[in-house]
Amino acid sequence: MADLTTSLYALFDEERERFQSARRVLSYDEYLALLGAAPQRFTRDAARYLRDMFDHYGTVTVEKAYGKFTRWKLFDLPWEDDAGKREALVGHEAIQAELYRALSNFTRQGRVNRLVLLHGPNGSAKSTFVACLMRAMENYSAADDGALYRYHWVFPRGKGADGGRIGFGASSSSDEGLRVGDSYAHLDEGAIDAKVLCELRDHPLLLLPVPMRQALLRETLGPDAAAQVPLELWKGGPCHKCQQVFNALHTAYRGDLRKALAHVQIERWYVSRRYRVGAVTLGPQMAVDARERQVTASRSLAALPPSLQNTTLFEPSGELVDAAGGLLEYSDLLKRALEHWKYLLLMIETGEVSLDSSNLVPNLVLVGSTNEGHLDAFREHPEFASFRGRLDLVRAPYLTDWTAEKAIYDAQAIPGVRRHVAPHATELAAVFAVLTRMRKPTTDRFARTLATLAAELTPIEKADLYASGAVPSRLAGEQAKELRANIGALYHESDVYPNYEGRTGASPREMRGVILDAAQHAGYKCLSPFAVLERIADLCNRKSEFEWLRQETVAGGYHDPKYFQKVLRDRLVDRLEDEMRSATGLVDEARYVEGFERYVFNVSAQMKGEKIRNKLTGRDDPPDEAMMKDIERQLVATGSPEEFRRNVISRVAAWAIDHSGQKVPYATLFPNYIQRLKEVFFQEHRKQVVLSTRDLMVLITDEGAGLDADGRRRAEATLAMLKDRYGYCDHCAGDAAGTLLRERFADLKV
Ligand SMILES: [Zn+2]
Ligand SMILES: [Zn+2]
Structure with a gap:
């Protein structure tokens, strides 16, 4: 028991260290120091975040018969265990490229100005695609490169930053030394009277007044900073509630921003599908996805600055808010009546959603999905033309490979x-x-x-x-x-x-x-x-x-x-x-391929007028004309052998140019010829194959009763080969042998 406790405590220590080294809680100054060290990473909106995530996991080129494609590795879920990897997206490189293009456009334009609508038949991989993105966001947000930060307002017990009054709270405790540097960010929870959350997970930089913020960004990113950061970060502001808190502090501290920002506690946050943080999927039954409610009077309100106590604060909620900073998926978007999601398109147009008392400017990438039937119907809608420009239509077909x-x-x-x-x-x-x-x-x-x-x-x-x-x-x-x-x-x-x-x-x-x-x-x-x-x-x-x-x-x-x-x-x-x-082992698979390879080698030498070194005798012999003729007898049905030779050689040469230094894969390059060589050989040895299949059947169904030693040995070897090379078991090998004896080998009297 003691050992268990000890090891558990060791884990607790590890967790504490991880918490601290992951920089989960920061003061505003500490946050700015991080930003100075990696300005690109700290000036992202949701679109840039996602695009960087695509880059973070990297790409691989997949070569298919129908072309070369870039595959973004995040869709393979490389961080998952084997069971998790089963949820990976198979194929669909074209959709990946389309979303990456859309994200790059949003980045260039400085804001998300379209809703990406995946359309395709029911059961194509639309939801798998988005689920992979969300899993990747969870993983990425736990990595250093993908760290995300939000902030809260904290109001300590005891003395406030202005020294004179007792904080903003009603508490009478007068603890000294509660301040860490200029900030209350690192205070223990017990020393905090009130905490006001920013539900929208505003970017911490939005707290700086615009001219100051732009100056800071120019200093860290250079004179063209405006072109490098999202529009909202360049000239937007915090949410309505945060603006009210900021204004109150600004007034209370008579314009001393350092003191106002001392109340800002920056916290790292992590994307979570389960808890609907930064990654939310909405089914077609959704009604309103953003609401607000008045913050009700409570003990904590009494701890706020007096000017705030007289202000009505509203807190927004709903899926748009839960997904803030990340990705919101509308599955079966067009199943809803247009009036239920029209505001989304307006939001994309204007960048904001109106609520009763304020406007939200959610920082989000929006992805919807629909089947083709609903999209066809929507195309007929009188308002389709006006909404078309706010939609990025991405085709998600069934696989055809x-x-x-x-x-x-x-x-x-x-x-x-x-x-x-x-x-x-x-x-x-x-x-x-x-x-x-x-x-x-x-x-x-x-x-x-x-x-x-x-x-x-x-x-x-x-x-x-x-x-x-x-x-x-x-x-x-x-x-x-x-x-x-x-x-x-x-x-x-x-x-x-x-x-x-x-x-x-x-x-x-x-x-x-x-x-x-x-x-x-x-x-x-x-x-x-x-x-x-x-x-x-x-x-x-x-x-x-x-x-x-x-x-x-x-x-x-x-x-x-x-x-x-x-x-x-x-x-x-x-x-x-x-x-x-x-x-049945009459001929090893590889022999056909080797035979064909030898043929190519000889043909090539003959065309170049070269001789071939005989490994046994060490002599240089002319190409083996008899062997070449024998192969051609089997393979050339129409046309001349010369033409056949030229075609084969030019295919090998073309392949070699594309794959310099690699061994030519004759079996995949010439499957039809290899198959044909096998056919011919089989026709010549059919009787033996049929006999072996019968023996195999006897071995499986009758435990080999009546087989002589030789027959049993051969049947056992065949069965072993079927298992090892092709993955059969006794039962399916028996099913296969039975079918062949009935349908293919029945005519042969042996
Ligand atoms: Zn806010
Ligand atoms: Zn089986």
Whole structure:
């Protein structure tokens, strides 16, 4: 017990030290000293604060098949533990860039002059986006760079700064030495008779009269200080209540500002979503978000300067006030009737909100969200045109890259699944979701060659093009090259259309439901991709609920749930077959890649007229023409081998220019060729694969009864490979083997 107490006391000591070293309470002079040392950091409004926060966590460049994007690391929640990181924003680099641009504009203009309105389909990541921002604010406000300060007015017991009278209070105690320097800021609570809070968390500099403040800012920031600080800080003032207190003190001390500022206690504050400090989310049911009430007479009022006791003080409250200094989010903003939020736009226009007795000038960044339906309706409103200029519309579509969509499910749905997660289960759900969102390219936007190629793209081809840059295997040579070079153009094609790609389709929320339901399926022991397919079929029957199921299908398979399901099932069984073949160990995966790499090496030497050093003999041999011909026999369906060689070499060369010094990733650069080499090999060794699959099935379902020693050993090796390399367990490996034997290998008599 004693040990526990000792260690607890040690923690108390640490906490006290941390409190003091974090400079949580400061006098006005101490605050000014900090400001002098880091003027930029101490002259921020909410917009600059947020923009600096973006910079604080830094960026990373993400390279996708459809282009390079800047990702702000704050959206990865790097300070969170693994469970917390699941709430991170997946993808959506474009929204990040848009908000950063908006914040930079506010900074340049010196004030927040627009409400950022995120619009997109239900369940796109709008609220996740804002939640990440708010979490980052909490973390940043605890860092040195992100320190935030507010102030209170304190009125001590005993002697006031003017010496003669007994403070401003009614207390008769006459403690000497209560003053620390010129300030009452560090007095113990017990020595303070009254404390008046600034609910709006006014910037401490606002207490200095404008000419004095501007002189100070010029001294610390240079002659162009006006251009460097927010407008409000340059020429604004404190809130109504603080102004009243200041005036009273000013009068009481006959103009001695030092004495008036001695009553200012500066306190560091921290953003908190839970306690609604500097980060507040308002649901659509909100009514009035700023109010004021009269400060009622209490013992503490008696401690105020006499002139203040005769003044009516009001304290503002409400969400606008709670969020002061930070971020206020209006979720589903347009669900409210316009008259309920019109004042927000007026506030943005004028910079202030009128209350009964005063005007508030809240220091805030405002972000709203809305679905497209409500925004469409709002566009029809007669007043839309006049409000348009006060809104910064930022599009928040669904993801159209299934690798990113899969990452959402893996992070957010899978932790709730108690079963083994079979390979391809979440991938199937993600590909389905993206298929429902695909839009057939409007080809007249493109030049002729590309237009033809784009017109022929099926939804699954388009989805794979985005996800990995994989060009359909039916295309080769120049066509493949043309399409590959224009993935970005296809991706951005519909950005400017009202009906952009990612505006409709299955939402991540529905797909999470599909995955969690599939994880309860009685027919499987694992979360099986087959169960996911069944639940997707159920989802597709709920036409009355989902607009995306009622869309007219478009040639090529767009908006066609039946087609999506067929494509997905075929693709799944293809994948299972592919993995089973590799797992039988007849040929190591790497061998195909090595074979292709050797081919490229030989072709390159032959084109340059060079010889190749034979590592075994040490001799320089001519390129291996027989080997090259053999590969071409397998890969070249149309066109000449010479053209094929040129195309391959130019792709490798182009890649090498962009990635100097790196090893060429043949498997990802030429997936179709590697796949084709595997196919050919498999056709030649199909019988062995089928036999191995049968043995595997016997091993799993019948404990290997009847297998000879050799067969058992091979089946065990296959199973081990399926587990280690692809993540199967006994059950889903059995499901896969069973499906393949029924659907793919049934014809083969062995
Ligand atoms: Zn105030
Ligand atoms: Zn399993």
